[in-house]
Every structure is written in C-alpha cells, then in structure tokens.
Amino acid sequence: MSSLSNPNIFTVSRLNAEVRLLLENEMGIVWLLGEISNFSAPVSGHWYLTLKDSRAQVKCAMFRGNNRQVTFEPQNGHQVLVKARLSLYEPRGDYQLIIESMQPEGDGMLQQQFEQLKLKLASEGLFAQSSKLPLPEHPKCVGIITSKTGAALFDILNVLKRRDPSLEVIIYPTVVQGEEAAIQIAQTIGCANSRNECDVLILGRGGGSLEDLWCFNHEIVARTIAASQIPIISAVGHEIDVTISDFVADMRAATPSAAAELVSRDNSHKLQTFNTIESRLKRAFSHYINVHKQMTTTLAHRLQRQHPNNQLQRQSQQLDELSTRLQRSITLYIKAQRQDISQHYYKLQLHTPSRHISGQRSKLERLEQKLIDSMERHLLKARHQLCLAGEKLDTVSPLATLKRGYSITQTTSGQVITRTKDVKSGDTIVTRLGDGDIHSTVA
Template sequence: MSQQHILQVSELTKKVRFILESELNTVWLCGEISNFIAASSGHWYLSLKDSKSQVRCAMFKGNNRRVRISPRNGQQVLVRARVSLYEPRGDFQLIIEQMEDAGEGLLRQQYDQLKQKLNAQGLFGQAHKQILPKHIKTVGIVTSPTGAAVKDILSVLKRRNPTIKAIIYPSLVQGEAATADIVAAIRLANERNECDVLIVGRGGGSLEDLWCFNEESVVNAIYQSQLPIISAVGHEIDTTLSDYVADVRAATPSAAAELVSDEVTELSDKIAHLTKRLLVNQQQVAQLSRQRYLALAHRLSQVHPEQKLQVQQQKADELENRLQYAIKRELQRFTIKPTQLKARLTLCSPEKSLADKNKQLKQLTQRLEHNAQQLVSQKQQDFAHLVEQLHMVSPLATIARGYSIARDANHTIIKSTKQVTEGDELTLQLHQGSLKTKVISKQN
C-alpha cells in the first residue's frame, strides 16, 4: 500500500474519460431515443437504446442547432458522437455532434463506407479515366425511355448539333430492379460498340431515389466500361458514386448533352483534366486538413475551458431538474396539507359535538317533561287522597251529619261550658250557613 499511488475519485474519473476519448474517439451509433429532455440552457439530454442496452447522451446547443429533425421519444436516429465520461457522477456517456433520421442516415453511412472502400480500391483514381473523343457522332443514353432526362438530352442535342445520332438503352432508374437494368444496359452498349460515348443518368431525387447509382455493381460496370461514360445523375447538388467513377461528371442530363455536342478542343480537354486534378487535390487537402483539425480539436478539448464549461452546464441542468422536482414535490405537499388539516378540523369541529349535545338536551328535556308530568300526576293523586282523608276527619263532615261548631266573639271554638257565661253571644257554624245565639243558661 505504501508503494502504490492511491487515487482520488476525481482523478480516476478524469483518467477514465481521457482513455475513452483518446481510444474510441468518434463513433457512429444507431438507436431509439428515450428520456429526451430539452433543457432551458439549450442543451439536449437523452438516452439511446436498443432491445438489450442503453447509453446516456448529451448534445450541446452549438451542435443541436444544425439538426434538421425534431427529436422525440421512440424515434430511431443515427448519431455521430464522442465517447466520454461525465466526471461529477462517473457516468459513461456520449457527446453527440451530429444527428439525423435513421433511415436516411443509414443510407448516408452506407454511402460513405462504400465510397471509402471503392476509393481505396482505386476506382475513383484519375489513371483509369478516359478522355472524351474530340468528334462525337453517336451518343448512347442509359436511362428511362419515358423519363424527363431523355427528353432533355434529345432536346439539347437537336438544338446544338442535330447531326449527332442518339441510341437509347432503356433501363429502370429507381427501385431494387434498377441496379441490374443499368448494369445490363452498360454491358449491352459495350458489346454492340455502336456509340462514341455513353451517358448514364436520370433526373433529380432523394438519396433513396438515386440509390441504384450508388450500388457497387453499377460502379464496377462503369469502371469496366470500354466506352467513355458521362455520369449525369440528378441535379447539380446531387452526387452519387457513379459520378466519382465515371470518366466525366455532368451536373444534369442537359449538361451532359451539352458536353457531347460541343467540339472539344485541346484547351477544353486540358481545362477539364486540370479541373479533375484540382478537385482531387482539393479533396486530398480537405481530407488532410480535416484529419489535422480533428486531432487538434481533440487535443484542445482536453484543456479547453469549453469542455469544463460544458460539464458545468450539464451539472447545472441536472441541478435545475432536481430543484424543479423538489419544488413540485413541496408544492404538492403544501397542497395536500390544508386538505389533511381540514379533515382533522372537521373531526374536531364543535359542530358535531354541539349537535350531539343538542340531541342529548332534547332527550333530557323530553325525559324531564315526562317525569314532571308523572310527578304532577302523582302529586295530584296524593293530594286527592289526602283531601279525601282530610275530608273524612274534617269537622265539616261532622257538621254535615247535623252537628255544629260554636265560636265566641274571638272565634275561639267552644269546647266546654266553662268557656262561656250567660249572656255571651256565640256563632254556630252549621253545614249550611251559621247562626248568632246568646247563652241564656248553661249546665255543667
């Protein structure tokens, strides 16, 4: 342990990133987009996946501005990317530099690969290219007999040099069967050897429409042709592999007709030859410059602050996403909390307790009224009984039987003759009414 250098985590991720970027450099990759995010900074973050694996990717705004498609989840794309490592997390990722739809992108990749292969085999070299004859009398045309290209060629030939004879070798110029048709037509023209130069071409179209002129068998047929061939495929901006292998490339079918209808002088031959050499040299210089640029760009990326800035921007985007998620989560929590508190408040609300108390009060009131009525009824019954008992012992009842009660002037009941003297006035209480009497005599 004492003799080994112990790495920090940041040192390890930096070394791994350097190894990945220096060893793998740029790769082409085809896959399906998932987890696509267009950050507010302008950068894109996504994953590319197939049925077994996926890899994280980032495409910075300087590059994604040139993308002609609108990326979406589930879309198949072809990308050119640098293999790298996102050091803050230690995540393996790709830095995408170019993106296009997988269909056209795969064709473009096949085009570039086949172009490199055929160029390495020498099919595009100037050494095998033939010079067009100075005096052309017969022109062979390999194209569709009903297309616009053959009409344009015949129209230009008729206008510029009506003496030139044209022989049409009919062929399909689009679709899977077109490749074999074009090859057969070129071979037939060579077997008959009845024309001075052969024009192979068609009108413009997409890369897929023109693909038969990029097929290796068509390129080999043009390369092996003993007749000089002018490639006139598409419009001026369209370029096929047939253009590179042909002896002369014309921008359009009409331009090819103009080439064969001109009287070619030594000066024009020399200009055409020098132009071809210039194009080849320009391509070589451009290729060398591109290689040097890529090497310098790679070296610069190791020390350039833009690399660190991109990492920091990616980290800032990630933190922004985390912050937005946290804010959203807190907002949801604060939205739910009042509802929870309201539910708790409802459970603790005095309204329910008050309703229960009112119900209980009503029940007690009813019980009180019932008990009061029972008590009053009982008291009435008791009172009636007492009245009845009182009536039974009441002196009035005795009086009702014929007895009377004597009272003196002071209303004192006379119970004995000793209480009165002769001559005293008494009041006799009868059952009905009273009498005033005077004591005449008394007996003891």
C-alpha cells in the same frame, strides 16, 4: 509502500479520467441509430436523453451549441440518427455519448450510408484521377444509359441533334429508380462494354430526391462504373445533386444536357476543351479539398477533445445534475419538516396545558366534593359519638350527683376538701351544689 506513490494503483478519479481519454481518443466519432427516451431540456439549454433499441440503451448529452443546429423537435419515441463522440461522465462513472448532430431516421440513414460508401471507395482509390479514362476528343458513337421514357433521354437527344446531327447514338434503356434499378444499371453498363459499340457512355437521369437517386449510390453501380473499359460521364439529377456515380465516373456533368454538350462537337469545341479541363481541374481540386477536409476534420476532432469547452460541457452537465438533486433534496427536506411539525403539533395538542388544567380542575372538583362529603360524614359521626360520650359522661358526672342533693367543697384554688384538717379558721371555701356555688368562711 503507500498507494499514493505507486503508479500501478489507481484512484477512482484517475481511473475515470483515463477511461474517458481512452474512449475519446480510440473510438472517435461514431454514427448511431436509436429511439429517443427520457428526453429532458433543462434551463441551461442542453439536452439529455437515452438512445435505445430492443436490447440495449446508452445515455447521451447534446450541448446547447450543437442542438441549435437541429431542424426538428426531438420527442420520446422518435427514431433518429446521431453523430457523436464517445465519452465518460467522470463524477458518476457513466459511459455516455456527446452528440454533435441529429437527424430523423430516414434521411439520416441514407446520408450515413452515402458517407460510409464514399469513404470506403475513396480509400480504395476509385475516386483517384489517375484511375479515370480520358474522354475521346472526337467521339463517333455515344451510348446513353437511362430510362427510355425519361425527360433526361429527350434532353440529351435534343442537344446532340442540335450540336452534332452526324453523331451516332445508341440507347441502352434501363430503369433508374426503385429497388431493382441498381442491378439493372450495372447489367446495362456491362452489356454496353461487352458490345463495345460506343466511344463514350452517358449515365444519367433527371433530378429527384435522395431516395429517387439512390440507385446511383449503390456499391455495385460504383464498382461497375470503375471497371468499365469505356469512358463514362455521370449526369445524374440537377447541378446540386451529387451521387457516388459522380465521384467514380470518368467525368461528371451537372445535368444530362451538359453531358450531351461534353461529347458533341460544334464551333465552340475549344470552349468545350476548356470546360473539360476546367471540370477536371475542379474535380482534382474538389478531391484535394475533400482529402484535406478529412484531415482537417480529424485534427479538429483531436483539438475538440482537448478543448476547454469539453470540460465546461461536462461541468455544465454536472451542474444540471447537482441542481436537480438539490431541488429534489430541498423538496424532500421541506416535506419532512412539514411532517415533523405536524407530528409535534399533534403531540402539543395532546399535552396542551388547557386540557391538563381542565382535567385537573375536574379532578379537583371531584376531590373537593369527596372532601365535603367526607367531612359531613365525619362531623355527623363525631356528633353522634359526642352525644354518646355526653350521655356516658353525664351518667358519671359529679354534677349529676350534686343534682341529687350532694355537694363538693373546695378551696379557692380548686382543691377538694375531704377532711376537716385540710382547712383552718378563716379560710374561704367554696361549696358546689347542683345549681351553683356557695362561698363561706371557716370559723
């Protein structure tokens, strides 16, 4: 059976695609705390980095559309909290995170804890309107849970004194900031419930930073508020400040002064009733919006995972990587070519014709000198041998015999005459003497 026709046999590309979809669909959005390393920002505008802790690390990418929202400049060594979706870079099979938002560690961690607790309590129904107690229409006693030295207490007392001086007030002092504040606030709410002296409780303090108000975001405070048998109005911070206690309380007031106005009566009690209904309506509408916002966010994430932009982002990341690899390859190729040229140039210098000709010329001059010397020696030897041979020849030469008075008679053709019968009358003969020749005619 062919592997291509068998659905149980994966190709590498198919396997990576399936794993990527599995990671993106099953894991969804995650929050991650880590230290930035290997940060890079190529000309494409995307960011690539590694998030690590003391024992592990994970590769991350943050694309241009998202990193424009980051309000600080990330650097290696920074501790950050990121919101990201799990994915897989298919060409290399690398598991990675696609970062959607990034915050410095401090603010980000608190905000993350806030969101996690908010989702947890909302899923348990602690924010549901059906679980909230109605505020008494005509309270006779109001309990105030706050710092005995804070401005919030004096704001509440001033409003109550101005609007309803006959209203009884009981103060339950507690710290509203610091590590022990959450436990003390929970204990104070429990004390007020056990004493059961009041018709309504105001839990509040003045404004501050997220860290200052953090005790009102603790789970123990939220659950104590939800368990209270006395209606509680949450009046923490300024109007823009939102805490977990605001969601769990039976009513939220924008400020401590606004909470005092909610529980006090004056000639505008109809307006107060209207405000109460309006606040409940806003709260219900806010809850409805939050629920549908979460649904919309979930659907948006599902849609985003199928969005063509994700493919473009992956291709853009791949393009950045290929561009980096191409640039590195070109650099290495140019370096190798330069080394190769240098080696060939060195070899060429070693085998250059000028050096070879110069060497051959020197060799030729040496051979020429050797030839001259050899010829001179050969000529000298030949002259010496010639002299010796001349001397030997002279000793046996007929000319020497002729010089001693002998002669040689020859015909005109050079034949030596040794007998008289070799000539006849009228022949011309030549007689060679030691100092010359005599021509004569035979009679």
